[in-house]
Amino acid sequence: xxxxxxxxxxxxxxxxxxxxxxxxxxxxxxxxxxxxxxxxxxxxxxxxxxxxxxxxxxxxxxxxxxxxxxxxxxxxxxxxxxxxxxxxxxxxxxxxxxxxxxxxxxxxxxxxxxxxxxxxxxxxxxxxxxxxxxxxxxxxxxxxxxxxxxxxxxxxxxxxxxxxxxxxxxxxxxxxxxxxxxxxxxxxxxxxxxxxxxxxxxxxxxxxxxxxxxxxxxxxxxxxxxxxxxxxxxxxxxxxxxxxxxxxxxxxxxxxxxxxxxxxxxxxxxxxxxxxxxxxxxxxxxxxxxxxxxxxxxxxxxxxxxxxxxxxx
Numbered sequence: 001x002x003x004x005x006x007x008x009x010x011x012x013x014x015x016x017x018x019x020x021x022x023x024x025x026x027x028x029x030x031x032x033x034x035x036x037x038x039x040x041x042x043x044x045x046x047x048x049x050x051x052x053x054x055x056x057x058x059x060x061x062x063x064x065x066x067x068x069x070x071x072x073x074x075x076x077x078x079x080x081x082x083x084x085x086x087x088x089x090x091x092x093x094x095x096x097x098x099x100x101x102x103x104x105x106x107x108x109x110x111x112x113x114x115x116x117x118x119x120x121x122x123x124x125x126x127x128x129x130x131x132x133x134x135x136x137x138x139x140x141x142x143x144x145x146x147x148x149x150x151x152x153x154x155x156x157x158x159x160x161x162x163x164x165x166x167x168x169x170x171x172x173x174x175x176x177x178x179x180x181x182x183x184x185x186x187x188x189x190x191x192x193x194x195x196x197x198x199x200x201x202x203x204x205x206x207x208x209x210x211x212x213x214x215x216x217x218x219x220x221x222x223x224x225x226x227x228x229x230x231x232x233x234x235x236x237x238x239x240x241x242x243x244x245x246x247x248x249x250x251x252x253x254x255x256x257x258x259x260x261x262x263x264x265x266x267x268x269x270x271x272x273x274x275x276x277x278x279x280x281x282x283x284x285x286x287x288x289x290x291x292x293x294x295x296x297x298x299x300x301x302x303x304x305x306x307x308x309x310x311x312x313x
Contacts, residue, residue, distance in 0.1 A: 012044055
């Protein structure tokens with residue numbers, strides 16, 4: 001065996017996932033003395049099941065469980081994820097080894113040129129698969145017709161172009177990574193459309209006992225993004241939320257200070273509970289947990305219970 005065999009990188013096979021995998025491969029290559037990267041495509045349950053809403057599809061590991069199984073079975077050495085898709089509680093034996101520098105975390109409105117959220121006509125048909133986007137959209141524009149939309153990014157944009165929707169909501173980062181940033185009509189204000197926790201960030205997951213792989217991945221860590229997403233994911237974990245509940249969170253680091261905003265909405269958008277915390281960067285996880293408990297005390301836990309009951313009905 002070679003003294004420095006390739007590291008096997010597990011990924012979904014979508015265009016966006018493969019962009020992320022190749023990006024990671026390039027970053028590792030830039031280290032100079034690191035192993036080569038072999039990309040291994042893995043089909044996940046989320047890729048196979050396209051005929052049910054994400055909220056009814058079985059939880060936050062819909063796109064990650066099969067990749068994590070491959071990791072635990074030593075069929076790959078590490079995995080690349082859109083961090084917003086990764087559960088806040090990882091399977092025993094795995095760890096979030098590294099978080100890469102985050103792209104724009106905002107959501108984007110994609111529609112005909114010149115259209116904005118404010119200019120959408122009453123009753124316009126808006127496509128999204130996210131309960132979070134649905135809830136915050138209804139809070140901002142209760143007159144709109146929000147309709148389910150599944151598929152990868154190009155597929156969703158194609159459904160818009162076919163006339164099935166007047167506009168759709170997608171992550172800015174995904175569109176820009178696929179060279180489709182010109183389709184964005186508006187990057188939505190996080191105070192109105194608060195992003196999913198860790199949206200725009202890429203996470204690398206590995207076995208906690210694989211020091212060879214961990215040594216490489218830790219060199220890719222972006223400390224600011226790690227602190228921001230640790231705070232956001234701590235809020236999500238403490239509220240016991242997944243990608244199927246309407247929780248938004250966005251942290252920002254300025255020097256050695258971190259500010260975290262969190263929002264929780266009812267599915268019809270009629271009630272929104274929000275709050276913020278700021279403190280030292282090294283207290284990122286504690287800030288997320290503290291804000292989550294404050295939101296829960298203000299009624300967020302009741303809202304989330306209602307959303308879960310409604311989504312599973």
